[in-house]
Amino acid sequence: MSSDRSAFGKDTTADEVLAGIDLSGKTALVTGGSSGIGAETARALAAKGAKVIITARDMAKARNVVNGIRAASGAEIAVETLELGNIDSIRTFAERILARGEKIDLLINNAGIMACPQGQTDDGFELQFGSNHLGHFLMTNLIAPALADVGRVVSLSSSAHRMSPVVFDDIQFERRDYDKWAAYGQAKTANALFALGLNRRLTGRAIEAFAVHPGAIHTDLQRHLTEDDARLFAELEKAYTIQWKTIPAGAATSVYAATAPELAGKGGAFLADCGIWPVNDADGFGDGVRSWAIDAEAAERLWHVSEEMLGQAFVY
Numbered sequence: 001m002s003s004d005r006s007a008f009g010k011d012t013t014a015d016e017v018l019a020g021i022d023l024s025g026k027t028a029l030v031t032g033g034s035s036g037i038g039a040e041t042a043r044a045l046a047a048k049g050a051k052v053i054i055t056a057r058d059m060a061k062a063r064n065v066v067n068g069i070r071a072a073s074g075a076e077i078a079v080e081t082l083e084l085g086n087i088d089s090i091r092t093f094a095e096r097i098l099a100r101g102e103k104i105d106l107l108i109n110n111a112g113i114m115a116c117p118q119g120q121t122d123d124g125f126e127l128q129f130g131s132n133h134l135g136h137f138l139m140t141n142l143i144a145p146a147l148a149d150v151g152r153v154v155s156l157s158s159s160a161h162r163m164s165p166v167v168f169d170d171i172q173f174e175r176r177d178y179d180k181w182a183a184y185g186q187a188k189t190a191n192a193l194f195a196l197g198l199n200r201r202l203t204g205r206a207i208e209a210f211a212v213h214p215g216a217i218h219t220d221l222q223r224h225l226t227e228d229d230a231r232l233f234a235e236l237e238k239a240y241t242i243q244w245k246t247i248p249a250g251a252a253t254s255v256y257a258a259t260a261p262e263l264a265g266k267g268g269a270f271l272a273d274c275g276i277w278p279v280n281d282a283d284g285f286g287d288g289v290r291s292w293a294i295d296a297e298a299a300e301r302l303w304h305v306s307e308e309m310l311g312q313a314f315v316y
Helices: 036-048 059-073 087-100 127-142 158-164 180-201 220-223 229-239 252-259 295-308
Strands: 028-029 051-056 077-081 104-109 147-156 208-213 268-273
Touching: 028 036, 028 229, 036 051, 036 059, 036 104, 051 059, 059 077, 077 087, 077 208, 077 252, 087 127, 104 127, 127 180, 127 295, 147 180, 147 252, 158 180, 180 208, 180 295, 208 252
Parallel strands: 028 051, 028 104, 051 077, 104 147, 147 208, 208 268
Antiparallel strands: none
C-alpha cells in the first residue's frame, strides 16, 4: 500500500488511490461506464486486476471503452445495456446479473444526468429524480442477492446536493415550478440518503455503502448546460474558488470509497477529495456536506417513499 495515503486530496488520481492494492478475484460493476469518470473508474479498477462490468445506454460508445481497456491491460471486462429511466430495462438487467451466478464485490452507482429540461422517465417519474435516484435504488435492491459480503457500494452524489434537500411534499414538481438545478440538487441529496439507508440494511453482511462528491469535472454530464449556466459556473468558480479536476482525479474518490481499507467501519459517510467531508450547513457552494444529506430520519423516509413510488418493498 502507498505510504502517503494521508496526503490524498483534490489532485489525487484513481491510479494513485489504487497504488499497492490488488483487486485480483474481485468483480466490480460500474453504471454509466461508457464515458467520463465512469470509464476512468472502470479502467483503473481493471488495471489492478478486477473483473469489471460496465453498463451503458449507448452500446457503441461502451464497446469502444471496453476495447480500449482490454487493449491497455488485457483485463476481463464486459458491458451490459441498462436504461435507468425504464423499470423494465432495470428488471431485465437485474435478471441477467443474477443469472450470472457470480458475486459483485464493488458496486459503483456512477451514471447520472444533470440539469436537464423538465421531463419524465418512461414510467412517469420526474426525470432527474427518477433516473439518478429511483433507477439506482431499484437496480441495487434487485441485485442485492449478488452483492458479496464484506463488499462496498458507492453512490455518486455531488456538491450540488447543497442546492436542495429532498422535498417530500412535492418530489415530482407537481405543485411548484420546475427548476432544473433544484431538481438536480434534490436527486443528488437522494443519492446520499440512499447510501445511508442501504448501509444500515446491509450491516449484517458487512457490506458498507458510501456517498461521493467526485468534484467539478468537464464531462458529458454538462451536455444540457446553457450559456447562462456557463456564466453561473464562472461566478461560482470565482466566489468559491472551485477547482476543476481532471477525469483521473474525478474518479479518485469513487475508487477510494470502493477500496480504501481505512474506511472500514465508516459506512454511510459522505466522501470528497478522498476523505470524509465535514458538515457545512452554510448557504452556497463551500466545501462540506449539508446535514440534510446525512440525516438518518430523512434516509428512512426516502427509502419508504421510494418503495411506494416503485410499488415494491425490499426486506433485509
